[in-house]
Amino acid sequence: MSRDVGGSGKGRILVVDDDRLVLATLTHGLAQAGYEVLDADNGDDAILIARQHRPDLALLDIRMEGMSGFDVAGYLRDYLQLPFMFLSAFADEATVAKVKELGALAYLVKPLDIHQIVPAVEAAFANRPARAGAATPAAPVTVEPASSLQVVEAMALGVLMHRYSLTRAQALSRLERMAAEQKIDLGEQARRLVEAVEQLALGS
Numbered sequence: 593m594s595r596d597v598g599g600s601g602k603g604r605i606l607v608v609d610d611d612r613l614v615l616a617t618l619t620h621g622l623a624q625a626g627y628e629v630l631d632a633d634n635g636d637d638a639i640l641i642a643r644q645h646r647p648d649l650a651l652l653d654i655r656m657e658g659m660s661g662f663d664v665a666g667y668l669r670d671y672l673q674l675p676f677m678f679l680s681a682f683a684d685e686a687t688v689a690k691v692k693e694l695g696a697l698a699y700l701v702k703p704l705d706i707h708q709i710v711p712a713v714e715a716a717f718a719n720r721p722a723r724a725g726a727a728t729p730a731a732p733v734t735v736e737p738a739s740s741l742q743v744v745e746a747m748a749l750g751v752l753m754h755r756y757s758l759t760r761a762q763a764l765s766r767l768e769r770m771a772a773e774q775k776i777d778l779g780e781q782a783r784r785l786v787e788a789v790e791q792l793a794l795g796s
Contacts, residue, residue: 635659
């Protein structure tokens with residue numbers, strides 16, 4: 593079901609994953625990093641908790657029994673206006689296209705450890721839309737370059753990590769090299785890569 597861990601600290605995060613080990617790891621790690629964490633192991637509970645507690649950010653697994661992370665994200669966006677990011681082991685073309693369509697703040701590809709996830713969460717908090725009553729960081733947050741990328745860059749990294757079995761750092765290096773070869777900036781290279789993947793998905 594759900595638990596509430598940690599103090600008000602940096603903000604309130606709802607973590608949703610049907611893998612209890614992943615859920616426990618994320619909940620503990622984010623609480624240690626100073627966040628108030630709510631957790632749920634299914635989409636129905638996630639929506640109930642979000643309606644009751646109005647978290648500042650939701651971190652959603654995509655493929656779960658019952659309601660998927662996409663279903664939850666659509667509800668959070670349309671009815672609660674809550675920002676969200678995805679954590680998934682999948683980076684196929686259809687998934688990437690849906691992530692972009694829903695407007696996620698970030699898309700992280702498993703496996704990731706908590707030391708990679710916390711900076712990405714901090715970047716999402718820094719970049720999330722302003723909301724009345726939302727907690728704001730007391731000071732600017734320093735994040736790793738890979739974690740501060742905008743959502744299109746994050747999706748491009750996810751595609752490269754999945755397709756070539758790369759770590760996040762290796763995928764970033766490959767994306768930078770591709771951009772340099774084309775003599776364009778990183779954001780433009782990421783956009784072209786994601787658009788190419790979407791075209792493949794539409795043509796399949």
